[in-house]
Amino acid sequence: MKRRFLLVVSLILFLTTFLLYEMNRGKSSENKQQVVNVFTARHYQIDNEVFREFTKRTGIQVNEVKGTAEELVERIQREGKASSADLFLAVDGGVLNFAKQSGVLQPMTSETLLRNVPAEWRDPDNYWAGIATRSRVIVYAKDRVDPDELSTYEDLTSEQWKGRVLIRSASSLYNQSLLASFIELSGEVEAEKWAEGIVRNLSREPEGGDRAQAMAIAAKIGDVAIMNTYYIGQMSASLDPEEREIAEKLGVFFPNQQTTGAHMNISGIGLAKYSPNKDHALKLAEFLTSREGQTLLTQGSYEFPVNDEADMPEMLKNWGNFKQQPVDIASLGHFHKQATEIFERVGWK
Template structure:
């Protein structure tokens, strides 16, 4: 027992000596590391939105908060893969992209974390939030009809489903099925009417196409103006950009076209969002939440609407005058998370019906 007591006392002396041998620099470095984790003045944003108005808002946020926004831009899927590949070592704090379907993919990939914020709940309606608070919508757009005023009257139009009728054969323009906006549109039909009716719609549109799908949304509108087809399905903000383009020819083409919101007497027009979620393992989570809150507030929402012709999700902010001139419209009443839930089914249907 005496030998054991002596051994324990020696061991204690060695341990105390080791602690005392830690240099002041090592101790200071550790304290600085802990302080940096809690007092960081930066946030790393991975975004697939490439708009000047977004950059202006980030600068405004920096001025108001003193938090530096480090912006990494790229395509949505590439950025998501990068975050997944980087794992715990990722520097990403906030992932921002267009379409609820893409946000759903990020959630399913396990790269987002839940965020609880009274300000976000106050600014963003529940139907534009993820049900588990993994992401929040920041801007809204509707998928509408653009039509040739010389060939189509507003009373000729009614619903998405009606475009599959025989009188529209060879007259419909829409982009590829690989586009996530179309995938989400079909996913919304699956949610509302089931897979079989959604498949019938997709088959009908393929049968009535004016040409093989090519180009983006604005290319569909230009093709309508050129007489290739009579009706295009596209997002509202693209048409707003055309009407306010710096290219006089694009403005002239857009002015020849009309706007129609489908399904106003039934299920409502399809809507989607751009939105963002805080990345799992974020090193600057508090700052990421602050940036989200800033983008959901009145000033930023009004800037989004005015500069990019997107509908604000914050109900205290009015759409820009151009969007108001198109009138109020009834929206689909479905949770946006269903667009992600039904994405794989939508892609399968597109492949089955030969929508290229």
Template sequence: MKKSLMFFVVAILLVLSACGSKSNTSTENEAAKTDSEKKTETAQEVNLYTSRHYDVDNELYNKFEEETGIKVNIIKGEADELIERIKREGAATKADLFLTADVGRLYRAKEDGLLQAASSDVLSKQVPAKFRDNEDMWVGLTKRARVLVYNKEKVKPEELSTYEALTDDAWKGRVLVRSSESVYNQSLLASFIEINGEEKAKEWAQGIVNNLAQNPEGGDRDQAKAIAAGIGDVAIMNTYYFGQMLNSQEPEEVKVAENLGVFFPNQETTGAHVNISGAGVVKGSKNADNALKLLEFLTGEEAQGEFASANYEFPVNENVEPSELLKSWGEFKEQDIPLSILGENNAKAMMIFNEVGWK
């Protein structure tokens, strides 16, 4: 009897021990599951450092969130400031994607070792090779042309031809353009260095300085307004700024733009200068896969159509047509140079600007 009782007690203890072990294992598994869930939850985001500031961008980020469940955290700032911030943050940076409105800044970020290669069949299909870095460090999202905008009452389209012709004496005191601090002007001059050589590029910059209607000031829209104010007759500006003015909520801006014409220069020679907004995945990104998904979304047909219709930018996706306004300006020939050249020649462009006194 005692022996049977002893066996019974041992059996009970073994059952309890097994239950305890099972309970502990279950608790450990639950803890592990919770950690995994937290990790997954954290991964469902992408941290975007961007220098763009357009409403359409925010609308597209919201659509991306709705379609994918991936939260887009937006940090805005000037392109150079964001580059320096990523440098300071180093391996601890939270940045996943760097987006900016000029290929020269993308080139700088790449040269500074801040970006990593990111490619996919989707991106290759949606974005032509000429708008992608040859090492897949960045990809173009939209493009724009730097054109001549003129006073339709004082200038006839047949009087316009090339960027170079603006240096002729006929245009003395009539040319308007923003300062040499504008990355758009830096990239424009960088393209001339590639196409015509440094000496010819310097001659062009000097000729523009000689023909300025006023010292460079303000942005592209301000150049258009200066034409309306009678200060000058022709300005160099980006196409999307002119499109925004024509569709502005401010009646005065619309009135200014309606009295101006758009001319694509160098159509019989080297083509009009084209630049891009683009983005690259940050080196060491904690959410690189999500960053790539966002790039694929922004270069897809729906997003490209939104960029074109809402912000008057040319699509990089060849399956998407420009907006009706952009099409009304006609087709145009583009410069045929690698976009990375705009970054490579940036320092030379700045040196030339300083030498000729382009403030």
């Protein structure tokens, strides 16, 4: 009897331990699945708000790992199948194509995502998709420049604009892609002539980001600047009254409307090759490109949405439709090396 009793007790203890182990393992597995890891080279506050809204709706926690695009791609490559990366988020079509060519992404098969994002803002093999677009335009001082004086990027190299042009440095990815688009459209010789002309007409050596160029216009250091559209939107809605005041004094001009169109670029996402939370990653990608996600994103970032159903800020609506460069966004990266060499040759610091 005693032996039988001990056997029964042992069996009960074993079954209890086994059941507790399985329950804990199930909970651990469940918790592990309720997460998506975003390796992001974007550093915008609105992204965090969009991620929080996604978590609120789905219960899936979004973890961000930040760095430069090159650092993040190298890390995903190095870690291989052990990588925790689910989504890669970056700015510039060339950078997204670099991630694809580096073998760190896999095709996104979500039909919802493909419906949300037009083909012009997607990789042809669906390795990445845009979540927002921006145009690199001419921003001018309303009190010193008549918009009728403005026409093209090329015209900024004319004598009229000598000592009046502001733009950031040659190391800027935005400027590298802008020059890359000129190389694709007009060839390297014409692109170099343009870069040389801009250097000749600068009001100061390049310094600071796009926001700094806007402030330099307000300080009358220069009269026109080449900037991304969303900076003007963000400054107009800034909590800083000085930035809002500066934004009110600036006009936005979309160049080359009678020729090659205004330069465009994107922010986009790609699904990591060994994503451990693939289903959740695709859910986040779908939300980011949905009407609701796009509206929330563009209302905060002042980028243009890729989903036409999104509701844009009034400022963007007021800019209206404009002609865009007929350039393959993904191809921009192919010309970055040439663009960098041109900048160096013409003395664009």
